[in-house]
Amino acid sequence: MPDTQTHIKQRIEQAHKRARAWQRPVLASYTWEIPSFDAFHIIQNTETSHYYFSTPDRSLEMLGCADALVLTASGPERFQRLQYDWSLHRRDVDAVIYAFSGFSFDTFIRPQKNMWEAFGEASLVVPKFLYRRSGDKHTLTVSTLVSAKRSVEQYLIQLADQLAQFNALHAPDEQAPTYSQVKDGVDHFKSSFQQAKLNISEERVEKIVIAREEIYQTSEDPFPFATTLRHLSEHQTGSYVFLYQPKREIGFFGATPERLVKKQGPYIETAAIAGTIKRPDTEIEADAAKQTLLHDAKNLEEHQIVVKDIKNALTPYAATIKAPETPRILENRSVFHLHTPIQATLDTNASLLSIIESLHPTPALGGSPKRTSVRLLREIERFDRGWYGSPFGWLNTEGEGEFVVSIRSALVHHQFVALYAGCGIVQESELEAELAETEIKLSPIKQALGLDKVSAGGNQA
Structure with missing residues (x-):
């Protein structure tokens, strides 16, 4: 640890000099190997913000705690604005720094206050403490945003105090909250379905993806993020597990089978x-x-629409695009999906966020044509999707990263939990079959929370 402290001090001193010379804050970062870590144990025992990402095979696991740098953007150009701000910080540092990032499904925000206020339309966070496991290698990265207004010693003391708290964790027991259903979303889904079919029959769209929102009220017990994520990690094999928790009582999490892009x-x-x-x-x-x-x-028709759209989105950036002619089966605990892997080699220096902007939303989450579908969803759906169905993932200062489509997910906002599921509607779709599909897609989160045992209570919406 003494050598680690020396290296951290050197990095902060270097950033402090740059901050003084350039008259703006500069990131300082240092990474070292640690024996191991238990991400869910850390989440359970710390009062900070948390950010989590693990791959389906669990070969990569990342947990961020507390915030060293937070960047936000809004409006139609949110991807470009976030990329620009991130690039300014990227050029300041010599080390590889990782960040977590997420986006809202759409930039259209309803005027009334809602449960997604803490998330924004585009966010990027460099955590103060990043626990990362790649294969058998465990590392811890400490990062801080250094300003010339504070001394090097002040940063060192603050980091040492916070790191000491992380090294002295004592696990409190997480109490399982009780739940009562306040909205099942069925009537709204039926209405959305009828409007979707009308727009398809009038040939405004080829396909449109409608979502269902189901809401529960919980008891006063703190929401068990750690227990829930551990359950998803152990039971939803073949799915990415993720969490974006900007505040203790607010978080968005899920277990999604769908990768948006890896670069x-x-x-x-x-x-x-x-x-x-x-x-x-x-x-x-x-x-x-x-x-x-x-x-x-x-299902084949619905699938081919998605394949075609993804290829079209990648074409401006790619020298080559490869995909099998026929789909495969992707197996999850509750469902089978049609799955076509797609690979491309870039012939431009396009950023990861630029590619994400081109891909989002795919017809699997929005519809086809894309712009018309998104515009119609603003009229059809009676709730704000927030980050549901949106890009979430990690990226680093070398321009690499991996983002998923945040489906099979739920939002926690104080004493309320909202669950989300969606279905692609085409001409042949039938209401009862699509409604049944939403139940299947809600089941992983319900099982993780014990909600599959909860009967409806309170007022039905």
Whole structure:
């Protein structure tokens, strides 16, 4: 630890000199290897903000605690503005720094106050403490935004105090809250479905994705983020697990099967995931369900719309785009999806956020054509999607990163929990089948919270 303290001091001194010379704050960062960490234990025991991301195979796990740098942007140019602000800080540092970032589904924000206020339309956070596991290597990165207005010693004392608190964690027992349902979202979903089918029949859109919002009120017990994420990590194999928790009592989390994009050097990996069938209990039934999905005209049509749109979005940036001709099956605990992996090699120096802007929302979350679908969703849906169905992930100062589509997710806002699920509607869609699909897609979060045992209570919306 003495060597670590020396290195941290050197980095802060270097940033302090730059901040004084350039007359603006500069990031300082230092990374070292640690024996191991338990991300959920840390979340449970710390009162800070938390940011979490793990890959489906759990080979990569990242936990950020507290905020060293927060960047925000809004409006139609939010991706470009956030990229510009991030690039200013990127050029200041010599080390590799990681950030978590998320976006709202749309820039259209309803005028009344809502549960998504703490998230904004575009946010990027460099955590003060980043625990990162890649394979068997565990590291801890300490970052801080250094201003010439404070002394080097003040930053060192503050970091030492905070780090000492992290090294002396004592686990309190998380109490399981009780829940009562205040909105099931069924009537709103039915109304959205009828309007979606009307717009398809009038040929305004080829496909449109409608969402369902289900809300519960909880008891006064703090929400068990750590227990919930641990359950999702252990039970939702094959899915990314994520959390964006800007405040102790406010957070957005989920277990999504869908990667939006991964960038490593000039190489891009993405996927089309659309078309769903419930996973049966037995292997024989499961094999039959897979074949049914692979040959179902409605699901194949929905899937090919997504594949085509993703290829079109990547074309301006890519020298090559590769994808199999026919979809595969993506297996999750509750469902099977049609899945087409797509790879591209960039022939431009486009940033990761620029590519994300081109891809979002895919027809799997918005519809086709994209702009018309998003505009119609503003009229059809009676709630603010917030970050549901939006890009969330990590990026670093080398321009690399990975973002997912934040579905199979839920929002915690003080004593309320809102769950979200969506369905792609095409001409052949039937209401009861789509409504049943939302129940299947809500089930992972409900199981993690024990909500699958809760009966409706309170007022139905």
